[in-house]
Amino acid sequence: MTAMLQPEAEWRAHLAGGRFMIQRSRSTGGHVFYPRVAEPGTGAEDLEWVEASGEGVVHAVTVVRKKDPADNYNVVLVDLAEGPRLMSRVDGLPADRVAIGLKVRARIIEEGDTPLLVFVPA
Known part of the structure; x- marks a missing residue:
């Protein structure tokens, strides 16, 4: 490596x-x-x-729309409390309800065999 x-x-x-x-x-x-x-x-x-800390605020959001609206998902830029900005998604809300300024908290989930960092509403 x-x-x-x-x-x-x-x-x-x-x-x-x-x-x-x-x-x-x-x-x-x-x-x-x-x-x-x-x-x-x-x-x-x-x-x-x-x-x-895991604390952050949504800086920007877009919704990826699928043929079946139940499959829609969001892509967000999150400003971490420590300063850096990162790209992820917000789980726990319908994709259309995620908004700029939403306070979020990091969560590590598993998708397949891969750990992923996502956010949930704080």
Whole structure:
């Protein structure tokens, strides 16, 4: 595995263990997501894994519409309390009821054999 893939593999291992972890620079205190080898903007390579609060707010949302409306789903950008923004979905509400500004909380679920990070209304 190359060094570029190592942080992603470690993040996925944390998810598989039931933990939502993000990286933080020891020198700047900035939180980072998507997993990387250096902090964007500063280049700091002193990233450590810390437990994320799981709290966030929907920044943007779109609904993917299917032939059967019961199959519609949402795709969201969530601003985490720690600062980074990530893409996911919100479960627990009809796709059309997810709105910008909705407070959400992270949840790790299994789909097939894969752990996924999704959000639910807070």
